[in-house]
Amino acid sequence: MSVRPDVGLERLIHGLEQELLEAADEEFMAGAHDLGMNPQTKGSAAFVGVKDFSPQLLSALRRAYQERLDRTPRDDADA
Amino acid sequence: MEIVKGYVKKVKAGELAPMQLPAARALAMKLVTDCDLLRLKVIARLHGRSLPPDISWADLLQEAFARVLDGSRAIPPDVPPVAFLAGVMRSIKAEHWRRRRRATAQQPVLATEYQLVAPETAEACDPQPDPERWLIAAQQLEAIGTLFAQDAGALQIISGLGDGLTAEEIRRALGMSKTDYDSARKRMRRALIRAGLTMGVKQ
Numbered sequence: 001m002s003v004r005p006d007v008g009l010e011r012l013i014h015g016l017e018q019e020l021l022e023a024a025d026e027e028f029m030a031g032a033h034d035l036g037m038n039p040q041t042k043g044s045a046a047f048v049g050v051k052d053f054s055p056q057l058l059s060a061l062r063r064a065y066q067e068r069l070d071r072t073p074r075d076d077a078d079a
Numbered sequence: 080m081e082i083v084k085g086y087v088k089k090v091k092a093g094e095l096a097p098m099q100l101p102a103a104r105a106l107a108m109k110l111v112t113d114c115d116l117l118r119l120k121v122i123a124r125l126h127g128r129s130l131p132p133d134i135s136w137a138d139l140l141q142e143a144f145a146r147v148l149d150g151s152r153a154i155p156p157d158v159p160p161v162a163f164l165a166g167v168m169r170s171i172k173a174e175h176w177r178r179r180r181r182a183t184a185q186q187p188v189l190a191t192e193y194q195l196v197a198p199e200t201a202e203a204c205d206p207q208p209d210p211e212r213w214l215i216a217a218q219q220l221e222a223i224g225t226l227f228a229q230d231a232g233a234l235q236i237i238s239g240l241g242d243g244l245t246a247e248e249i250r251r252a253l254g255m256s257k258t259d260y261d262s263a264r265k266r267m268r269r270a271l272i273r274a275g276l277t278m279g280v281k282q
Contacts (some may be wrong), residue, residue, distance in 0.1 A: 005216035006152050006209070008241040012223065014169075015240030016271060021162055024103050028117040031272030039113055046276050047113075049137035050120045051103040056105050 101144035110147070115161050119143075121275030122165050128219040131179050131211075143167040180209060211226055226274055232263030233270065 003011070032039045037046040093136040102119070105111050110121070119140060127136025143164050146152040154163045220241070232255070239249030250260040 003242065005220055006129070006212045009216040009220055011243045012220070012237060012241040013125055013129060016237075016241075017122055017165055017169075019264060019268050020118060020125070020271065021165065023118070023272070026262040027117075027265075027268055028114055028121070028276075030172075030271055031121075031269060032117065032276050034269075034273055035276055035278075037276065039117060045278055046097065046117060047120070048278065050116050051100060051106065053143055069282065 095170060100142045101148055103143050104148060108148075110236055111160055111164075117276065118161055121272050123168060124275040125271070128222070129173055129212075129216060131175050132215070134175055137249050139168050139171055142171050146171075176209075176212065183209070226270055230263070230270070231264055232259070234269035236260075236263055236267055 029039060032044070032046040035046075037044050039046045043052070099107075102111075102116060106113070106116060120136075123136040123140035123143075126139055130136070130139060132266075145168055147154060147164065152163075152167050154160055223237065224234065226238075227237060235253050236249055239252060244252065246260075248266070250257065251262070255263070
């Protein structure tokens with residue numbers, strides 16, 4: 001690659017994105033099956049971060065819940 | 080997960096709607112299919128390779144769906160939803176980098192006002208080129224190279240794509256038959272799809 005890394009990476013991502021847009025649905029199903037995932041089952045690991053909680057969202061929810069727990073006694077005291 | 084279940088039980092019923100991710104809402108509305116979601120996940124993870132470190136591929140994907148669902152980005156009638164959502168992800172990624180560049184550009188000004196840093200430090204924050212982006216890109220180019228290390232044909236195609244060549248230009252430059260070229264592309268896509276669907280955060 002004969003360009004700056006950031007420029008080269010964006011061009012490469014664009015090219016690979018086109019490849020993925022052109023790929024047949026079967027290629028994605030086969031890729032999931034290769035990894036032992038069955039996208040046709042409910043709660044398939046193939047959809048983590050897509051339909052279900054992402055690790056980041058799960059972590060944010062844990063923090064939010066903990067903050068809510070921490071806040072509750074003070075709220076009660078104020079009332 | 081127990082904590083999340085507990086959280087969901089404690090909030091009022093009316094507050095539950097935001098708990099469903101935008102991508103799941105789009106699926107329920109039949110805007111996309113399960114297979115479209117897999118495709119978009121792989122594309123999002125690909126774009127995730129050139130995101131600023133504080134943004135994840137999942138954020139990018141859900142934000143793209145959210146913008147389409149809230150009407151701020153309307154899908155034109157002649158554009159397939161998956162291609163449009165991929166474009167929205169590209170645009171959001173560019174926005175994040177622009178915002179980051181602006182924030183970086185402001186830092187030296189603020190610092191100079193308060194005389195906290197020497198001028199040469201401010202010069203190091205020059206966004207052209209962004210050193211952090213440059214570093215992330217170099218690391219990711221290496222990671223993508225590793226992904227295809229066992230496949231010389233795929234590596235040659237990757238190199239051509241990085242140089243901005245089209246598929247046909249790469250095939251001609253490599254002197255490959257159409258059959259060999261299509262076969263190498265298929266192997267490349269398979270590796271990319273596996274990397275995009277795997278459970279690990281990094282590949």
